[in-house]
Amino acid sequence: MNSLISKTFSDVKKENRPALLTYIVAGDNTKKKSLEILKSISNHADICELGFPHNTPIADGGQIQTSAYRAIKNGIKINDVFSISKSFKKIKKNKPIILMGYYNMIYQYNENKFLEKCKKSKVDGLIVVDLPYPENRNFASKCKKKGINFIQLVSPTTSQIRLKKIIEDSHDMIYYISMLSTTGGKLKSSPKKILEKYNKIKKQNKSKNVVIGFGITEKTIQSLKKADGLVVGSAICKEISKSIKKRQNAVTNVTNIVKRLKNKIL
Amino acid sequence: MKLKKKIPLIDQHDGYGFWGGKFGGSFIPETLKKPVEDLTREFSKLRNNKKFLKKRDYYFKNYIGSPTSLVKLENLSNHLGGAQIWAKVVSEANGGAHKIYNATVHALICKAMGKKYIVGDTGAGYAGKMLSMAAKKFGLKCKIFMGAKDIKRQKPNCDAMRKNGAEIVPVYSGSQTLVDAVSECMRYWVSNCDTTHMCVGSTVGPNIFVKICGWSTAQISRELKIQIKQEFKKIPKKIKLINCVGGGSSAYGFWSEFIDFDKSQVELVGVEAGGPRKSKLHAAPLSRNAKIGILHGAASYVCQNNEGQINETESISAGLDYPGVSPIHCFLKDTKRARYTYATDEEALKAHVMVTKFEKLNPSLEPSHAFAEAIKIAPKLKKDTIIIVNSCGDAKKDRDILKDRLGKN
Numbered sequence: 001m002n003s004l005i006s007k008t009f010s011d012v013k014k015e016n017r018p019a020l021l022t023y024i025v026a027g028d029n030t031k032k033k034s035l036e037i038l039k040s041i042s043n044h045a046d047i048c049e050l051g052f053p054h055n056t057p058i059a060d061g062g063q064i065q066t067s068a069y070r071a072i073k074n075g076i077k078i079n080d081v082f083s084i085s086k087s088f089k090k091i092k093k094n095k096p097i098i099l100m101g102y103y104n105m106i107y108q109y110n111e112n113k114f115l116e117k118c119k120k121s122k123v124d125g126l127i128v129v130d131l132p133y134p135e136n137r138n139f140a141s142k143c144k145k146k147g148i149n150f151i152q153l154v155s156p157t158t159s160q161i162r163l164k165k166i167i168e169d170s171h172d173m174i175y176y177i178s179m180l181s182t183t184g185g186k187l188k189s190s191p192k193k194i195l196e197k198y199n200k201i202k203k204q205n206k207s208k209n210v211v212i213g214f215g216i217t218e219k220t221i222q223s224l225k226k227a228d229g230l231v232v233g234s235a236i237c238k239e240i241s242k243s244i245k246k247r248q249n250a251v252t253n254v255t256n257i258v259k260r261l262k263n264k265i266l
Numbered sequence: 267m268k269l270k271k272k273i274p275l276i277d278q279h280d281g282y283g284f285w286g287g288k289f290g291g292s293f294i295p296e297t298l299k300k301p302v303e304d305l306t307r308e309f310s311k312l313r314n315n316k317k318f319l320k321k322r323d324y325y326f327k328n329y330i331g332s333p334t335s336l337v338k339l340e341n342l343s344n345h346l347g348g349a350q351i352w353a354k355v356v357s358e359a360n361g362g363a364h365k366i367y368n369a370t371v372h373a374l375i376c377k378a379m380g381k382k383y384i385v386g387d388t389g390a391g392y393a394g395k396m397l398s399m400a401a402k403k404f405g406l407k408c409k410i411f412m413g414a415k416d417i418k419r420q421k422p423n424c425d426a427m428r429k430n431g432a433e434i435v436p437v438y439s440g441s442q443t444l445v446d447a448v449s450e451c452m453r454y455w456v457s458n459c460d461t462t463h464m465c466v467g468s469t470v471g472p473n474i475f476v477k478i479c480g481w482s483t484a485q486i487s488r489e490l491k492i493q494i495k496q497e498f499k500k501i502p503k504k505i506k507l508i509n510c511v512g513g514g515s516s517a518y519g520f521w522s523e524f525i526d527f528d529k530s531q532v533e534l535v536g537v538e539a540g541g542p543r544k545s546k547l548h549a550a551p552l553s554r555n556a557k558i559g560i561l562h563g564a565a566s567y568v569c570q571n572n573e574g575q576i577n578e579t580e581s582i583s584a585g586l587d588y589p590g591v592s593p594i595h596c597f598l599k600d601t602k603r604a605r606y607t608y609a610t611d612e613e614a615l616k617a618h619v620m621v622t623k624f625e626k627l628n629p630s631l632e633p634s635h636a637f638a639e640a641i642k643i644a645p646k647l648k649k650d651t652i653i654i655v656n657s658c659g660d661a662k663k664d665r666d667i668l669k670d671r672l673g674k675n
Contacts, residue, residue, distance in 0.1 A: 055440060055575045056561060058452045059295040065439060078573055103293055104560040108574035130293040130563070135282060157300035157459065180297060181457045 004096045004124050005149050006172040008046050009209040009228055018225050019046040020262050021211055023100065023233030025067040026050050026084050027076025028240055029250075034071070035084050036251050037240070041258040042088070042095050049127070049231065052081045052101035059129045061184035063234035066241055078109055082121040089122035098125035098151065111139060115146045125149035127175060133166045144171060151175050154201060156189070167204045175231070176201060178214045178224075184234030187215035191223035198227055218260055225265045232261055269601050271526045275518070275594050276480040283473030284565070286600055289593035292472040294563045298452075301459040306474045308379055313481060321374060326485055329403065330366050333489035334358040336497065336654070341624040342641075349506075349647035351640055353627060353657045354490055356516065361396045362660035363630070364483055364516040365467065369396035371482040372465035373404045379463060385409045386465040387451040389416055389444030389512070390585030390632065391423025391663060393467030398432035408432040411451040415442040416584045423663045441578040444512075444588045448562050468513025469592035472563035476592060483519025486656070491523045494654075503531060504651040506643075509658070510635040511536040511552065511606065512585050514592035516658040521604070529603060536595060537635045539581035540608035547580035551591050552599050552606035561590040567599075582611035582667065583631035585659065609638035615671055617641055618661065630659035631667065 012019045022045040028034050042048050053068035053076060060068070085097050099118065106114045106128065118126065126148055131139060133152060140150035152170040154163060155177040167174065176198055179189040194212060201210050212224055213231030221230055239257050243250035267286040270278050275285075283291045292302060312318045326332045335358060339351045356364045369386070376384045384406045388394030394410035401408035410427055414436045417424055427434055435454075440446040448466070455464040466475035469483075494501060507524060509517035517536050524532045538550035548554055551567040559568035561576055569577040569589035581587040598604035609617070614631055617638035621627055629637060636655045644653055661668065 056445065056449050058449050058562065059297075059456055061453070069439070072575060102560075104568075104570070104574040107560060108557075108570070108572065129295055130560070132292075132294060132296050132299055135291065135293070153296040155295075155297040155299075157297050159300060162299070177297060180460060182453045185457060 003147070003149055003172050004094065005047065006209065008096055012046055017265050018227050019211070019229035020258070020265060021045065021047045021049055021229050021231040022236055022258055023049040023051060023231060024236055024240070025053050025064065025071050026081040027053065027071035027074060028067040028237070029070050029244055030074050031076060031080050031084060033250065035087055037254050038084065038088050039091065040251050040255045042092050044255070044258045044262045047096045047098060047229070049098045049100050049233070050081065050085060052078055052099055052105055054102040054105055057102060059182055061182040061234060063184040063237040063241070067237040078105060082117050085121040085123055093122070096124040097122070098127060099123050100127040101129065103128050103131045111142060115142055115148060118148055119146050123148060125151050125173065127151045127153070133162070133169060137169060140169060149173060153177060156180060156197060163201065164204060167201065167208060170208060173209045173211060174201060176210055176212050178212050181214055183214055185215055187220045191220070194224060195226060218257070218264065221261055222264045230265065267597070267600050269525065269603055274484070275522060275525055275597070276477045279473060285593050285597040288558065289566055289596040290473050290476060290564050292563055293560045293565070294472050295456055297456050298459060301455070302472055302474055308375065309474060309478055312375060312378060318374070318378070322371065325370055325374070326367070330360045330370060331358065332485060333493065336490065336493040339625050339627070342621060343644070345624055346641060346644045348645040348649070349643070349651040349653045350649065351644055352652060352654045354486065354520065354654055355627065356486055356656055356658040357629070357660040361392070361399055362662060363392040363396070364486060364519060364658045365392040365396040366399070367482040367485055367519065368467065368479045368515060369393065369400040369465065371478060372397070372463065373400035373406060375478070376406055376463035377404055381461060381463045383407045383458070383462040384465060385411065385451055385454055385462055387411045387444065387447040387467050389413070389447065389467070389587055390583065390630070390659070391416065391420035391427070392585060392659060394432070394434070395423045395426045397465055398427040398430035401432060402430045409435055409454070411435045411437055411447045411454065413437050413441070413443040413447045416444065416447070419667060420584055420663050422665060443579070444584065445576060445579070452562065468515040469518050469594060470513040470562060470564060470590060476564065476594060479515050480518045480522065480594065483515050484522040486516070486519040487521060487523035490520065490654070501527070501531070502652050505531065506533045506535055506651065506653045508535045508537065508636045508640050508653060509656040510586060510632045511538050511591060511595060512549065512588050512632065514595040516656055518592065518594055520656040525603060534598065534604035535639060536604055536606040537639045538606060538608040539583055539586035539635060540610040541580045543610045543612050545580050547578060548608065549579035549581045549587050549589060550608040551589065552595060553608045564593050566590050566593045566596045582614060583635065585632040586635065607639060609635040613638040618668070619672065627657060628661045629657045630661040631664050632659050633657045
């Protein structure tokens with residue numbers, strides 16, 4: 001695939017560093033504010049993940065739950081998420097954007113309509129937390145037909161046989177969940193162990209870009225910089241919550257965090 | 267969509283775990299794939315293992331106290347006129363409700379899998395209380411996830427859980443009721459699935475949990491079939507089996523042996539929580555025609571908005587206060603084998619008052635919803651119609667609510 005996502009990975013490889021992926025919840029804490037944050041952090045992040053919030057998120061920890069509930073409370077709708085993506089892409093057309101969320105939202109919107117809308121809003125990839133392999137095969141192939149990357153997840157509990165099949169069915173990017181945890185947990189596996197499993201995935205197919213997420217913070221990011229990419233989500237959502245509480249400018253604060261994260265992996 | 271005969275309903279799903287091609291499944295994060303697969307393999311082994319079945323039957327008899335009795339509610343029937351009303355007093359089971367069957371089986375599975383920790387969710391507190399009892403009995407460490415609102419309104423069951431040595435983890439997110447407790451319990455399992463077994467408190471959740479729970483509560487139905495034959499010599503020509511439906515575990519357990527019968531002979535009636543009379547919130551996805559959605563790892567009819575956000579629900583009965591429902595009940599609804607309706611908070615309260623006035627029976631607010639339907643239809647039916655209500659919980663836990671609403675102890 002000559003996707004924007006794979007181009008980004010090959011660009012950062014030339015710079016001899018991992019890609020930095022950031023996650024924020026669309027509409028946190030308002031539609032306008034989250035677009036501002038997105039625009040600002042994208043000056044430092046290589047790929048931007050944008051969550052479409054769900055009120056029963058079974059795989060998210062406290063920080064992302066808080067962001068999601070806040071966004072929903074402030075009235076964010078799925079069409080707003082698309083319009084954020086579209087506005088963002090107007091000024092940053094070369095920055096990949098990945099939508100992330102739970103399957104019920106896509107199911108209610110209608111799979112085909114959802115993908116049509118993704119295409120129109122220039123969405124590059126999709127992560128659906130509760131649609132694992134092989135249940136996702138049909139939807140993943142629909143994504144492929146539309147030129148949208150369906151990003152498979154792999155976890156420490158994924159068996160070798162499953163791993164092989166998942167990689168075969170994956171597109172340009174694979175997301176490795178670093179540990180048994182919801183998002184935002186404290187990194188409880190050693191970086192060495194995480195990279196061991198990461199290498200196992202890479203060994204299956206070197207051409208796939210594998211990113212590591214869950215438990216990545218300013219403290220831990222450096223120890224994992226051998227990966228193709230690293231995802232930071234909860235640490236950013238936490239900063240948004242903190243800024244709101246302290247009545248500070250979330251855009252500046254979050255951008256500073258992302259800048260610091262980037263410096264650690266250069 | 268069609269029901270098959272002679273195959274337990276819990277086994278009538280396809281390779282992906284869907285009943286009728288669209289209800290159920292396993293919409294779970296990748297991390298849970300392996301523990302769910304392990305559990306699925308273990309359960310299919312255990313349910314065919316004679317030693318395990320012997321153990322189950324031993325504990326059902328000697329620990330739970332099976333069989334629970336089937337009694338005629340003579341006074342209530344006479345007062346209402348019309349059909350004969352009977353009750354299967356499942357609340358006689360150890361702990362005071364049907365939840366003990368599922369809890370005991372999960373504790374046995376947990377032991378068989380060599381895990382020392384067990385976690386579970388609870389609404390009314392019965393699932394939690396029973397799991398804490400079973401954990402204590404089998405030497406397991408137990409954590410119960412419970413909405414903060416439910417902890418307040420079901421104090422007697424919380425006291426029991428703590429007495430049994432379980433830790434209650436209060437859940438403050440969302441509506442602070444069962445829906446949030448189930449989410450939080452699943453999150454905990456995502457983080458601890460290598461050492462911990464999870465018990466889902468009803469016939470909801472990923473496919474395997476629907477199956478284990480249904481397999482456990484089906485004991486109620488096996489007993490009932492024998493008892494009916496003893497009472498009436500054969501299965502009478504007109505029976506109505508009325509059961510409340512929250513997640514739907516007691517209803518499935520009450521009905522499972524009778525699903526193959528023609529509905530003109532054995533009618534299955536499920537009663538959901540309609541909520542306060544004037545409230546727009548309800549917990550009745552089947553009878554108030556909610557759309558299909560995905561909640562807690564399964565596709566079922568779910569109270570939700572157009573976007574797919576799960577609605578808050580409201581019911582006087584914590585055990586029925588849940589926006590989703592078992593996929594097997596969705597299947598029974600769409601195949602028209604069962605009929606689903608709802609009772610409001612007020613109707614359930616009135617039914618509770620009437621039953622306790624006429625009978626030596628103290629049904630909790632959950633089965634009071636089923637009694638409300640029985641009371642509504644009995645006078646219109648002939649004497650040869652047999653109504654059997656599953657009185658699946660005891661009202662001791664509702665002490666505070668009843669006092670508040672009725673001004674009595």
